[in-house]
Structure formats: structure tokens, C-alpha cells
Amino acid sequence: MNSSGGAAVVVGVDGSEPALRAVRLAASEAARRHRPLRVVHGFIWPLLHVPLTAPPDNPPGGGLRDQAQQVVARAVAEAEATAPGTRVSGEIIDGEASAVLLGEAPAAAMIVLGDRGLGGFSALLVGSVAVQVASYADCPVLVARGAERTDGPVVVGVDGSEVSTLAVAFAADTAAARGTDLLALHAYRHPVSTGPGDMQPLVYDETQLSGEEERILAESLAGLGERQPQLRVTRRAVHARPGPALAEASRQAQLVVVGGQGRGEFTGLLLGSVSQSVLHHADCPVAVVPGPR
Template sequence: MNSANDAAVVVGVDGSEPALRAVRLAATEAARRHRPLRVVHGFIWPLLRVPIDPVAGNPPGGGLRQQAKNLVEAAVAEARAVSPGIRVTGEILDGEASAVLLGESPTAAVIVLGDRGLGGFTALVVGSVAIQIATHADCPVLVARGQEHAGGPVVVGVDGAASLDAVEYAAAQASARGARLRAVHAYTHPASARPGDIQPLVHDEARLRDEEADVLAESLVGLAERHPDVPVDAEPVRARPVAALTEASRRAQLVVVGGRGHGELTGLLLGSVSHGVLHHSACPVAVVRSPD
């Protein structure tokens, strides 16, 4: 992930209400992290060879390009109203929204998106653009969902080595917010030591919990030294991961998940746990992909 001091928080806008919520979240994030905010709109119409300039005889100020300019300017104004002290810029970039935002991701601190967009995506719980960016971006992706529960913890889903980057990001978020970090490791069966292990049909419940607690503890090694100001609650939970994290989101400021999971989930571009949390969380969700 990009940690350069001048890396911007980037927010994608399309004129929808979810995008406006994302702008508010992005402005707060930029202020919290002392970073500039970059408002970006993917302008697809030139690629489709649709006329974008005002039609002769129509009132001035018309045309698709002007509409795009208006929505970007409105988003910039909203961001400045939410966080007056931040540096905000807006830009219209020709291209499809996902491609434009993925092009921004190598140099962004984080990309912020609404959970849905305009057009055919409004019927989806989480829009196609949000899923594509969360799957492929080269930086963390923050999706505006539900509401930040003031005073609540930052929750991170932990599943071993695959979640180390997510844990580090969550700890930094907790530090910036002055919040507790709640590390949730959900399990439904004994942990596998290596691929292909055969799980026992019968197992000791207390021993299982101890083994899963060890997996959780290993994922948090060194965290107290790196973030001494962050109180950590480590919680192994006998439950399905999506259900456990969704329940935790009801009292959280933010839920952080890794881009992939262990075992059968590693074959997916976006792990089923991350996908499920994006669809059901009651608060904003950050997806943090580890380098391939």
C-alpha cells in the first residue's frame, strides 16, 4: 500500500447519493490522516462516441461534459464543507469508472467509494464498480456503508498470515481515531496445519478454542510495540466469519477485512468473507489486499 506522505485519499463520484456519502467519508478520512483529497469522475461518454458538447440552440451550460463538471464541483464543495481544512482537487478523466479508479490506485493512500452507483447497479446491494475496485486496487479500498458508530471499535477480521496487512491497517486506523481494536477470528472447525489435512470427525472443544486462539495471537505478534496507544481485544469466535463480522459491525466505526482468505477462499479474486462483509456490514468497510 502507498504510504508516501503526499499520497491522496481518492474518492470516485458519479452524482449518486451513495457517492455523496463516500465524499463525506473521504473528506473525514483525509482530515484524520492529514492527506489531500482527490475527487475523480470517470467520464465514459467519449469512449461511446456520444456527443458531449452543448447542442446548438440549447441553453448555455448544457452538455454531458458540463454535467460532469457540475457534479465534480458539487462533490468538491461538499468535501470542503465537511472538512474545511483539507486540500481538495477535482478531475474528470475520460474512461470507464473502474478503469479510471484502478489507474489511480498505485499512487493513492486509499480509494473511497459508495456502495452503489447510478444506472443498472442501483439494484445491487454492493455495486459492480465497488467490487471490481476492491478486488484489483493496489491500495486499500474504503466502501461507505451504514454508519460509523461513534465510540465503537475498529474491527478487523483475522485468519492468520493472510490478514497481516489488514491487521496493520486496522491498527493504524484505530490509532488515528483514538479507538480500540477488536480482532475477530471466526472459525467453524479445527484449523488446518497445511493444505490437504484431514479434519477429525470428533474434536475437543476446549482444545479447539485454544488452537484458534493461538492462530489469532500469531496474527497480532508485535502489534503492541508498533502501536502502543491502541488497546486490543482479541476474540476467537465459534461462528461463520461473515456472520461474526456483520454482528461486530453493528457497534463498530469501521470493519477491516483482507482481500482473500485461507483454504478454499484463496482461489477467489475477492474472498467470499470480504465479499459477504461488503454486502452486509452496518458500518464502512475497508478491504486491504496483500501483495500478490
């Protein structure tokens, strides 16, 4: 089936192996969603006033612009081999990678990128481009990391916030498109405050707390039966820290979905602590869904 038009899935490439993993993931996602795929390379060298063509005595194709074209061509070929029939295009855009991808976000269905690129330090679990794009993009951002699985559920982190509701909807649609189950995971440590400035009690009843957290989880999933009537949904509320709980669940998942900022996060941080933790420690690809801007 040929992919239809409309908003494209956008994948950022830089010639690295993580970027090629992202291309394969993006191509599969575009095919499932019947959307075109757009391969983009941020070409920073013109901003640094570096000569872009090879010296006259060098062999043809040795210039920086030629090398960038080869990076894009290889990625387009990889995408076409991964998802035959999907409409794939490639473009080199002058600019720094994060800025280029964020410029694509308003018109994109999704942005896909690797967890680190050619300039990444091995000690950094997730590169700065992935974190910046996931923090500021106006569309879902899918980061290729961990194991590539075709079995296991889609896992979504639930905390009862508005962005969590958006993450649940995205995760449900993604699980349905992949033909797999949805695991909605709500991890909690203390009673939820009911308003700004509320004090959390020092002593609380564990049974009552558990019942309240189960209620939050159930309310967060209300309406999924109408949205995806064939989708099998498992609910799980656990007394644990959300980041480690989601990282543990990722070991058997094919995708983990989190909201960019959830309950209890500082409003100045566009990417919350839970989202950051999952991006750094998940054992499968991670999708970050933006909250309302």
C-alpha cells in the first residue's frame, strides 16, 4: 500500500549508526501510519564559514556538501529497503541539527532520531540533540535506543496530568497500529496533592492510598474503549519511583511512551525528570509526547 500524503514522519540523520537505526524505526512507523517519510540532515558547516567543496586536486565527491548528500542518499535507500512502498524524500538543510529538526516539528506527524550522533560522548546515555528536540518539539519525538523488538506491549506512563492524557491517546493509537497490547503503568510514592501549596500528609493509610491511585489510573484511561475498541489494555499501579518503574517495564516492551512534563514537574523544565530518566535508561525506543503549549 502506498503511503498517503499529509504530515510526514521526519527522521534526522548524520551518518552515524544510531541515525541509521532511527531511519529503520522511522520507516516502519511511517508505513504503519500510512504517512510519507522525510529524511533531514542539518548541515552546520556553512554557519562556521568552512569551505564546502573539495580542493581542485582532490577526487570528485570529497567536499563536505557531497558527503552530506551521500549521508542523505544512504538513509533514503535504507528507508526504502525497510518499508517498500512508503514515499521517502531527503533534504539537506543548512543549520545546527537541533534547530533544523525543531523547525520541522510544526508540520511533522512525528520526529525520529537516534539516541546519540557522531559528536556524542560515549559516557552520555542520550545525546544533547535528542534531549533538546524532545524538550521543545511541537510533535511527538521518537528516540531509537535499546533493543529493537517486534513483540511485547507498548508501555505508557500515567500520572493523571493533562500531558499524561495526551500520552495515553498517542500510546493507544500506536499500540493499535502495531497490533499489540497497551500496558498503562502508574507509579506513585506519596499521596497526590489536591492543589497548589497543599501539604502531603506525613502518615497515610496504604490501602486508602492504593485505592486512590487506582482511581487516578482508571480515570486516565477512560474513553480508550471508544477510541480503540479492539485494543487490549492492562492497568498496573505500583508503589515505586516512576522513572525506574518505567525503565524496568521497558525490558519487555517494544516502545515506552511518556509525557514531556507531568504532575509535580517544575514548569520551567519542558522535559520533566521522569521523561529524562526514561530517555536515559529505557531498554527500548522511547516516545515523548508534548504537553499543551
